[in-house]
Amino acid sequence: MKVLKLKKHYLKDYLNVLRNWGEVYGPVKQEDKYIYGLLDDLDKLDTRMLRTILPAKKFLVPPRFSTFTFKDHSYEPELNNLPNRVVFGVHPCEIHGIVILDKFFLERFPDPYYGERRRRTAILGLSCVPDDKCFAKSTNTHFAEFGFDLAFNDLDDFYLVWVGSSLGDDLIRLKLELFDEEIKQSDLQKYMEWRAWRDTQYKLNLDLTAMPDIMELNYESPLWEKLGDKCLACGACSMVCPTCPCYNVQDQIRPNKTEGKRERLWDSCMYKQFALVAGGHNFREKRSQRVRLWYTHKLKAFITEFGKAACVGCGRCIDTCPVEINVKTVVSELKGGK
Ligand code: SF4
Ligand code: SF4
Structure with missing residues (x-):
């Protein structure tokens, strides 16, 4: 899997460029909670979010949507005018949630409405640090190896960015000059230290064996x-x-x-x-x-x-x-x- 670096101060520039591909959503603070909101103003982005009220499934299976219109003896599926969307800030546990929905709606019960939205939605992951309600380490969902298009790992002044799909690769190429393709040994070291530190931050551990x-x-x-x-x-x-x-x-x-x-x-x-x-x-x-x-x-x-x-x-x-x-x-x- 390809990995690049993005200096933190370029993040908003990059998200701005992604608007050329589709609507850009990300974590936005609403009173004392967070939602995935439309980033029409990039200053709304708040990467401190730990969990949104509704999960990113709302982009793939909206809470309410029309599947088709009908008139007399004919019908018209509502699949053609769906927008391309970028959802930034999806945490690893939620990416695992999307992989579970994929099993359900792409493999077990193939659903064209889910499939089309999934195809048109770029999932941009973001690393997180748990609070006392997270137990993703217990469910082994605290890292995501697939299920995303890009995944950003926050390492203080830069992100390590994993490219997880050909769409992710296309999105990087929209502004490749913002990224650094050379990963140094010191970057790798920093990442490994971050992983070890983050593992120690899980306060809630549930034993789900058997x-x-x-x-x-x-x-x-x-x-x-x-x-x-x-x-x-x-x-x-x-x-x-x-x-x-x-x-x-x-x-x-x-x-x-x-x-x-x-x-x-x-x-x-x-x-x-x-x-x-x-x-x-x-x-x-x-x-x-x-x-x-x-x-x-x-x-x-x-x-x-x-x-x-x-x-x-x-x-x-x-x-x-x-x-x-x-x-x-x-x-x-x-x-x-x-
Ligand atoms: S378990 Fe809690 S959240 Fe779920 S339906 Fe019952 S009261 Fe509501
Ligand atoms: S902790 Fe588990 S059961 Fe509860 S909302 Fe999250 S995924 Fe669902």
Whole structure:
């Protein structure tokens, strides 16, 4: 993989050049939180961001979008006018989240809407330093080796920039003169020291060994009733999780009843209606059943299916759930409070 250097004071110049390729988004502070916002003014960029409220999945699977319009007996897919986008500042755990979405929407259930947005979205990673809610080292998602187009590693006065795809290479060539192609031994040394230091910064470490077995053994545990009693079924955990892929479909039909559009919206298995089927039967009527399903998906089913948990240790559920149901508390309870 090709690696270059970019002096820090050139970052905004470079992001400015990327506007020739597409809309440029990045971390922007909003009150005491961060979002991925449009960098129409590059002074909005705030690289101190640790986690955004919504993950970068919102660019690949928007919270609500039209899949096609229809009129009489014909329909028109809404795929042609999607913009090119650059998303800068995506942390390694989130890149792993995107790799999980790729497995889902490119391999297992090929989805043209995801595929087209993925093709038109350049993912520019950025290194980070964890807080007390990050546990990406425990999920082995604290470094990303693929899944990005460019990845910037902050080494004080410069970035080491990894080129992860041919699109990334094209984006570098838009302004190659800003980059230094010579990596010195001292740069490598600095990077290795940074890695070792950063490993020591993880304060939250979760042992996820044998989680599928532990989940299986706890299938009938009273823990799920206890969690179900607390859960508000608000769905916030699903909205903020970089790996939650579920969506609903609804038609918006105009009053003439012959034209309209079909929309896709983020959904959550924490909602009561999620498993409601025609005839009124609900496969997961109880909140306890829905909480159990959510954690079965994250900590058991995905590992069994793909060999990896569907949790990338980003800490968003820890930051978001109003009643402290999150991977940290649930794993601890599943292990008997350890
Ligand atoms: S389960 Fe929680 S910590 Fe894990 S990826 Fe989802 S939001 Fe992040
Ligand atoms: S676990 Fe927390 S965030 Fe998720 S639905 Fe229940 S109350 Fe909401």
